[in-house]
Amino acid sequence: MDARNVFVVGLNAFNRERLEHLRGASEYRFHGVIEPEAVYDTEIFPIEAMLNQATAQLDAFAGRIDAIVGYMDFPVSTMLPLLCERYATPTASLESLLKCEHKYWSRLTQREVIGNYIPRFTAFDPFDDSALSRIGEAGLYFPFFVKPIKSSGSRLGFRIDSPEDFGAAIARLREDIGLISEPFNFILEQANLPDAVRAVDGGFCMAEEIIGGWQCTVEGYVFQGEVVPYGIVDSIRYPQVLSFFYYRYPSRLPTHIQDKMRELTTTIMTHIGYDNAAFNVEFFWDEVQNRIWLLEINTRISQSHCDLFEKVDGVSHQQVSVDLALGQRPDMPTAEGAYEVAGKFFYRVFFVDAVVTRVPSVQEIDALQQRFPGCVIALQVGLGTRLSTLPEQDSYSFALAHIWMGADSDEALLADYTALAESLTFEFEEVIG
Template sequence: MKKNIFVIGLNAFNLDKLKRLRGAENYEFHGLIDPAKVYDTEIFDIPGMLAEAEEKLRAFDGSIDAIVGYMDFPVSTMLPILCGKFGVRTTSLESLLKCEHKFWSRVVQREVIPDHIPGFTAFDPFDDEALSRIGEAGLSFPFFVKPIKSSGSRLGFRIDNPEDFDHAIERLRADIGTIQEPFNFVLDQAEIPEEIRKVDGGFCMAEQVIGGRQCTVEGYVYNGEVVPYGVVDSIRYPQVLSFFYYMYPSRLPPNVQDKMGELTKKVMSHVGYDNSAFNIEFFWDEVQDRIWLLEINTRISQSHCDLFEKVDGISNQQVTVDLGLGQRPDMPSREGDYKVGAEFFYRVFFADATVTRAPTPEEIEAAAAKVPGTFIRPQAHEGMRLSELPEQDSYSYAIACIWMGASKQSTLLWGYERVLKYFNFEFTDIEE
């Protein structure tokens, strides 16, 4: 009998990778909740989606062996609720929220690694005295602001002066409600200390600016054992905050990666996170030789799946599935076809624009064929406004994602430039 694995927001791209996992011939993968409801929108009806998922699961004529996901909010926060109802493995909702609720997460991190986190404070964006209160908490320009719960750098801003803060507050007041209501629903399902509960989904964080060479430690916890298994470099466009590409394996010094692994084990053990995948974003300040913890994500990064497959031979979806089934993850190492893998983000730096032309499927296929092992997934389509794209940062729009493998970093960059020559977008009504 095949094991039945339900995947929230399952799409064709990820199903293809799941079917190539070790042991996949013994699994039957079932989609749970239309991916458009959790990815192609910023309006999340969590109670409605949970009810829909529960109805489908209760009507299923067979065993429910695992319920898993590979997306950020709201998928990550729905998993403990669903898994608890159907008796399958995942971490507790409270331990997950100690990672995802940005204020609670910083409070918990401060208890065990205080020298590796920035100064921070929570504030109400509707408080007209918010900037003064941030100053009273010990933060001065420059600093970052972001919602208590956000994903994909959405509604995150660097603040260098009062005018930047005013701009950020305008955006936050207009859009934070789309996060506040669904996240507060999740908070209501958990046992949370009163001082944390007061800082609900309508609040924001202000944090000291940290920086350096950025990377992500992918890891998991199995029966209390914290296991980091890969480090991915996060390379930004020059002089801006937007990501240019992710590359695996990391080129950071081994001792720096080892120290990040130690910090990862200390934090995740303290949080009580268990039987689930995660990743932690770090900075290494090379000048001061100091490591900063940026944030914890309670899932694998689906952006990294193809990178692990190219380099290690299997997508790190292996970790998600094995843990969901209650098994120790069976991840290979360096058994793939390439020495390095990357995901590039082809971006435009407009305030907004209308897409008047997007590459055809034939053009995409032809461009990808120029460099073997390339996969291209456009994000924008003809006729849309760029502001309709979900999960974008505050400074640019990623209009295509391009996954590639190579023997070294320089060859990756050469291949990326080669591919770009063979497909193009066009825009009108451009707002600079």
């Protein structure tokens, strides 16, 4: 049998290395579609041009197109249904995907079946000078959280504790929301939307009741209508701030809470009609009130979790995406990896802005990776990088490095990261004015 051709949007070296280790990979040929820089290192998303480029590349391929996959959030996630429909490869429908990714439509859909597990919410136009009053009329009062109808990562998300906070957030939203709203509106134009959803386009924002607690992500997939949650990853934040410290797999949540999250996941994904694709659902468990909240649904696996699954289960959960894209039930192992626990750490600084004047050398990184076997260090900055130009950052900090590590216990994992972090040396020059 000829090798099967799997096309990966934005394929880079980091993903290719893990793809080559998947079960059945010797029978596949992985091909890149669109250069990785176009989707990883930019906040500019000319999605119509990107679709045309991807189509031209795929049309020019002389062989059979067996699967098309991607691991990025917007714009890659929203491109896949359009590309897969054109080339008759399996994935979720565009409408079911948008019921997850359009935050307002997603909340409306969630309210139909799991209303007790979502916060109060309303949509608003950030260019409406009376927006704050309209939010109050909808029953939301300080504090609350605002974010675009469609965002990528944690960008343009703000906690609002006062009218001054709201004014500052609105200024940022008005300045930057067009970077995503315009390309997202192009995607919306391709879909069959209810009138109530069509009226709330990518230029709108969400205001939501503050929810919180122990945050985690349920990774799962749907195959021929069967919802399968296969792993839960904890998301641990720095004390007193919204920025993530590290992701940990497997979860340490109580078993009955994990079971309830899997049940809620199955209920909502079935109701949405999402099928033949991977997803993940982010939850909070408020331990004090013993209440579970659904934060959001993402229509992809988390790239950040790939190395965690490889370390603990024996293979990256890219296995799930590739198998589904080929129309077959995922062959995902459990607990066959080299480690009991794994984490992805975010080495951050909490600056307003700065220019990087020193980063760890290649030799320093190699020495650390030898000192901590299995460790992967990926710098996110270089000499001369101005922190405020970094894409995919939250509103409160800058991630200088991503670090994946495995260990035999939670305590050993944290101890190893602490020792590694103390050996990483960055230097900065303050930005004046």
